[in-house]
Amino acid sequence: MNSIPPLGGIGVFTPDVWSYITGAPTDGWEVTVKGGIVSGVRHASTSNHFVTREGFLVIGRGAAGELLKDIPTGTPLTLRIQWVDDGFTGLDNILQAGPMLVKGGQKVFDPEGFSPRTLSVPHPRSFVGSDGERLWFVVIDGRDPWHSNGTTIAETAAATQRLGLIDALNLDGGGSSSIWWSGKIVNLPPGGVVRPVPYALVF
Known part of the structure; x- marks a missing residue:
């Protein structure tokens, strides 16, 4: 889809x-x-x-x-969405992300099908997590030897624990890792360039 x-x-x-x-x-x-x-x-x-x-x-x-290619013009065709996992039924919003970094305060080492390069090579990272009282949105800059190389997934998970997060989920990273706050980008995206067609969590 x-x-x-x-x-x-x-x-x-x-x-x-x-x-x-x-x-x-x-x-x-x-x-x-x-x-x-x-x-x-x-x-x-x-x-x-x-x-x-x-x-x-x-x-x-x-x-x-x-x-x-052989479907005739004029054929009735409707779109029906059926969630494979019943846990998604009735939800208004679903976030595609991963892998899970920390669950119940413990690191989660499940690659979830992501490539080894995505997991083991330092990249800019974004993640969301909870300390039980507050929701945290964090960006780690990367790909800039003068500023920050980024982190591996294991290093990112360790960072969530240092912040005291109980549960944390990795979001899309790399060039997508940006934070817009009070009308401007407050981190340093790779190469100093912001994605021209962004997608975002807005609140």
Whole structure:
């Protein structure tokens, strides 16, 4: 959902996240659905990757794309979301993040499928945690030998313990690690450059 599918996979893109898909693959087929009806089917290499406000866009690659290309225009098509994990049912907001750093005050050494480079190489890091009374949002700068190299995941977990956090979760790091406070960026992003198209936790 709202992410580029792998070869052989299908991705669904909704207007609450996308208006135009950047980095869309050109090796598949796209189906535009407007008002619950298929309004267009085209090869991704000839598409503008536009997501209509009145519907959604489906991209299929490889064998999945071959299934999409023969859907006739005018076919009714609806989007139904079903959570695989019942624990997500009824939640208004869900944060994609990881891995878990500390749980119950103890370090958690579970890679959760993240690459070794993501875990073991120092990077800028962002994390959220709780000390039982307050919620902490922390950014660790990195990739700057004159300022900070960043931390590994193990070092980040150790930092959460030094702060007295009981539970802490790693967020997206690298060039995404920034804090905006009182109208300005208050940390030093890698290279001094802020991401031009950010996503953020806002409160």
